[in-house]
Amino acid sequence: MKTIYTKAVLTLLLVAAFAMGCKKSDLTTVNPNAQTTQTFWQNSSDAVKGINAVYGSLIIDGSYMRFSPIVENTRGDDATSYSPWDQIYNMGKFNMQSTGDGVLFSWTAYYQGILRANEVLKYVPAINMDAELKKRVLGQAYFLRGLYYFHLADFYKNVPMPLVPAASSADYFQKQQPQDVVWAQVISDFKAAEGMLPTTYTGLSPDGQIGRATKGAAAAYLGKTYLFTKKYAEAAAEFKSVIDMGLYSLVPNYYDNFFANNENNAESIFEVQFSRDAGGTDLGWGGDPSSGWGRTSARAITFGAASFGFTDVQPTPALYNEYLQEKTTSGGTDPRLDVTMYYNKPGEKLYNQDFATRYAGSSSLNALFCHKYENGDSGQADEYDWRSGINERLMRYADVLLMYAECLNELGTTNDAYQYIQMVRNRVGLPNLATVKPGMSQAEMREQIGHERFLEFSLEGHRFDDIRRWGWLQDATKLAWLKARDPEFNTYTPGKEYLPIPLTEVQTNVGLVQNTGY
The missing domain is CATH 1.25.40.390 (Serine Threonine Protein Phosphatase 5, Tetratricopeptide repeat)
Known part of the structure; x- marks a missing residue:
């Protein structure tokens, strides 16, 4: 301090x-x-x-x-x-x-x-x-x-x-x-x-209340803190209170959680507000705060794809491969894959440029790049987007549902966890878990929840917290x-x-x- x-x-x-x-x-x-x-x-x-x-x-x-x-x-x-x-x-x-x-x-x-x-x-x-x-x-x-x-x-x-x-x-x-x-x-x-x-x-x-903390945000984070400290009954009660409020729901399109088109939506419980139109235009890269700083995020430029950003962070092949483990009910690929990352697939574009053409002859042709929280779909001319206005979603309703399912499993009511996991799976067209994996034991459900959370919250900053609190490092x-x-x-x-x-x-x-x- x-x-x-x-x-x-x-x-x-x-x-x-x-x-x-x-x-x-x-x-x-x-x-x-x-x-x-x-x-x-x-x-x-x-x-x-x-x-x-x-x-x-x-x-x-x-x-x-x-x-x-x-x-x-x-x-x-x-x-x-x-x-x-x-x-x-x-x-x-x-x-x-x-x-x-x-x-x-x-x-x-x-x-x-x-x-x-x-x-x-x-x-x-x-x-x-x-x-x-x-x-x-x-x-x-x-x-x-x-x-x-x-x-x-x-x-x-x-x-x-x-x-x-x-x-x-x-x-x-x-x-x-x-x-x-x-x-x-x-x-x-x-x-x-x-x-x-x-x-x-x-x-x-x-006026101007959008983005302020609410009772639902406090309850969700209280439940998360209880979960992190293994107070499962207390955590479950808080998550259930958020569910019972009836204020939150999963947006139909997973994509809408990570881009500027649908911010502060029904799934968002708390998000950090960024804007290209608020404050000054200076970049707030460290140092003492200045009145000239904008209210923008550097995530897009920091995590941005090669030649469009710094590429300081990239998705892993393990993440890519895990999205391919299970087909949707229509036989397709989990749609969260394309929302999460850019990769060399037919028709892939970023900043209105063809992926394969842009990276032809370079090592980037077979690389994986972040898509979540990027401006690559916007078509704006400034490829190096130093000033992103995309809000950072810190707490989503999907997280409350899966944390609640985890609490139910830890409290010994594994069968009750299925319905809350399935709500998240339904959005992306995955089959009924109770049908494809019925009667899982508590240990098996723990592994399943790990898999579900990995795919639902990839590149959202939750994975290492999960790894550590589950004791996987030990x-x-x-x-x-x-x-x-x-x-x-x-x-x-x-x-x-x-x-x-x-x-x-x-x-x-x-x-x-x-x-x-x-």
Whole structure:
């Protein structure tokens, strides 16, 4: 957290030095041009501005603008990296160094968001404003703080956990907390959010509510946190509550979940809002936030196909082959394959150019490239799409259905899991699982759910979380299987399932201990 608070420390030191040379009358003079926490939090408009700033941490470099999708995707067996930049290339090979930007970026982004959420939670309660609006603002702050701590526990394991803004310089150096303590705080925050947030913002003031956290989002993430901590009964109850809301459904076309044509649809429970038409036009690639930054994503350019992007992340052959294991009821290929990746098939086009013609005579002709979250279908002239406006879908209803099925299986009601898995399979025309694989045991259903999740959520950042929480890295047979599918697992060693804590933080804060293996 040193990185976040450095400017605040310098400001305090400068103020102190200035004060020592001032007369008493000078010290009581308020600078009308300098806004402070004491002068900012005055009314409902300030409260809304404050919570909007907490959302802002979702769209910066270390978060979903670029690096969180890199961290989440490269370590699974659905994605690989041949990037020339070691900060991406080494991420999926479990070889990150504590000195790297790739480790620091996400740490900084999420603690920035936590600092902002803590300020909302401290100062908004004292504002005289509409009670329902205040409740919604605080509910969103709890949700976003829970989400940011979820990512920190998921990426780094044991982390500092400030819950209030720093009152003095001593507060900058928070003691590291065990992962289970952080998970407990995440659960607490999502619970608070669930009780305070509306199911929908339709008809609520102020306008512009699309993208805000809802009760359904809080319940879904609370269930996910319970699932990650193996509290299956509690997780099942939360997922069932989302299902019973009747607000969400699977969109008929799987494609509509990953492109700009149908954002914030009936399947989307929470998504990060990007736009080519909002904010400035500058690119927010690291550094201090600037008012000129756009509200755009770098995912399209980072994951983009050869000669259309940087090709820092690509689908694996294992993913391609697994899509071919089962035919649809009409005898076709699983349609999720073509939505997920570009490859050399008859008629394949990207940016209105023929795949085979564009890559003729090059190694790219037989390569696999990411399709999800890419602008290659848009036909726009700018092939190198540095400024993508495609929203990142963090929680889909399909995920709730499959997580609920997993809970049912773990609770010993395996037969009840079939119907929820089949809802996801039906959309892409796969046969009835209860017919093709009836009466599966609990262990067999675990394997089936692994397969279903692999294909439904490929390149969406879920696969490595699944691998780790299922204990596959500690299972010699499963680890050997992963190594055979994805050679990047050959460089995995125990402890490397988590990122190292940034070295600058360890050197500055005596309360931090580096993660095992680094």
